[in-house]
Amino acid sequence: MRRLRLHGLWLLPAALVAMIGVSAILAPGAASPVSAPAQAADQVVVPPSADQPPPPPPSKTVAQVLQSGVVITVSLSSQKMHVFRDGVLWRSSPVSTGKKGKRTPTGVFAILQKKRYHRSNLYSNAPMPWMQRLTWSGIAIHAGRLPGYPASHGCIRLPAAFASDLFEITGPTTTAVIVTDEPLADGETALALAQRSDAVVPIAPALLQRERPALAAATPAPPAPRLPAARTIPAPPIAAAGQQTIQLAAALSPAEAAAQWETLAGQRPELKAMRMAVVPAVVNGKQYYRLRASAPDAHATCKALKRAGIACFPVS
Numbered sequence: 585m586r587r588l589r590l591h592g593l594w595l596l597p598a599a600l601v602a603m604i605g606v607s608a609i610l611a612p613g614a615a616s617p618v619s620a621p622a623q624a625a626d627q628v629v630v631p632p633s634a635d636q637p638p639p640p641p642p643s644k645t646v647a648q649v650l651q652s653g654v655v656i657t658v659s660l661s662s663q664k665m666h667v668f669r670d671g672v673l674w675r676s677s678p679v680s681t682g683k684k685g686k687r688t689p690t691g692v693f694a695i696l697q698k699k700r701y702h703r704s705n706l707y708s709n710a711p712m713p714w715m716q717r718l719t720w721s722g723i724a725i726h727a728g729r730l731p732g733y734p735a736s737h738g739c740i741r742l743p744a745a746f747a748s749d750l751f752e753i754t755g756p757t758t759t760a761v762i763v764t765d766e767p768l769a770d771g772e773t774a775l776a777l778a779q780r781s782d783a784v785v786p787i788a789p790a791l792l793q794r795e796r797p798a799l800a801a802a803t804p805a806p807p808a809p810r811l812p813a814a815r816t817i818p819a820p821p822i823a824a825a826g827q828q829t830i831q832l833a834a835a836l837s838p839a840e841a842a843a844q845w846e847t848l849a850g851q852r853p854e855l856k857a858m859r860m861a862v863v864p865a866v867v868n869g870k871q872y873y874r875l876r877a878s879a880p881d882a883h884a885t886c887k888a889l890k891r892a893g894i895a896c897f898p899v900s
Contacts, residue, residue: 641789646692646760646781647897653758655778656725656750658740659768660688663733665742666774669753670865671897672834672872673771677746680730682738689738692783693718693761695754702726712739714747716754718761725750725761757792760785772895779890779897828882829899832889833875838862841873848894854885 649655655668660681667674682688695716702715704722712726718740727748728741735741740763742750762781768774832848835841841862849855858877865872876899879885886896 642792643784643789644757644760644787644792646762646778646783646785649758649760649785650778650897651899653760654754656754656759656761657768657774657777658688658761658763659774660690660734660763660765661767662769664768665740666768666771667750667753668771668775668778671831671874672865673775674753675746675749676771677742678730678732680728680732680736680741681734682736683734686737688734688736688740688763689719689723690763690765692781692785693723693763694785694787695756695759695761696720698751698754698756700751713744714742714751716751757787775895776890779895826880827878828880829876829878830882830886830896831874831876831899832894832896834865834872835862835875836872838873841875844875852885852889852892852894854888858882858885 644653646655650668650671652670654674657666657668658664658679658681663679663681664676665679666676696719697715697717699715700713702712702724704710704712712724712728715724715726717724723738723740725740725742725747727744728736728739730741730743762778764777766777768777833841833844835844845855845860855877858879861876861878863874863876865874877885883898886898889896
């Protein structure tokens, strides 16, 4: 009996300790090592504010496409197309645009759709090779007959070989098409028109949004091989804080670029105060030398040059 009572006396304190421990764990407001991190996490979660406006949709202007992309100018009065790739004249071609009553609309367009071989669903299933759609109402660039005057139902017809080559260099987010009534007899006049435009190219924002992460994830391209002629060209200056850079011309040799600089500086004395650089660039497999100049007020100088009829556009 004594042994049983002794065991009972020892068991009673142990049971009391166990009950106190359980009540402490279950007591409201008691600290818990499991719940503490969750509470801390709850404290740092900040719900998004409903008052913050969404970011504006991405967009591209004609000037941005001109610097890195393809800009196409079409003159209805001259019946001529000029194509610029990365700011340099690529090629030119005669066109045939909309006839009377089916006039080709003017404005700035993006490439909405491309098909190597397409048939019109408006005009008797007519063939439209190398079709590049500008509007969903039936206006497109494509290969077709060129009689020497406006003869289409509104589309922009091109020679077949030119249409095929143009098809290969355009894209839905990298191309701007300017259709104008202004006469554009040569590439210089067409380039000046493109440089004056501050219009936004009607590219679908969703396409540009998809383009951003793709560009961020892209593997950096290997450095371009050094060209022998580059030894004679001063390295392009690194723009200091407050410096602006403009591009004046593109030449086929460093000597031609230097000669263009001398001519321009003779015509416009303000250029002599700017820092000149000749930058080599390969465009569509062909070597060019871009004539650029830098100064704190280079953009203002560029505007004055364009008013005087000298081709120019801002770079940075």
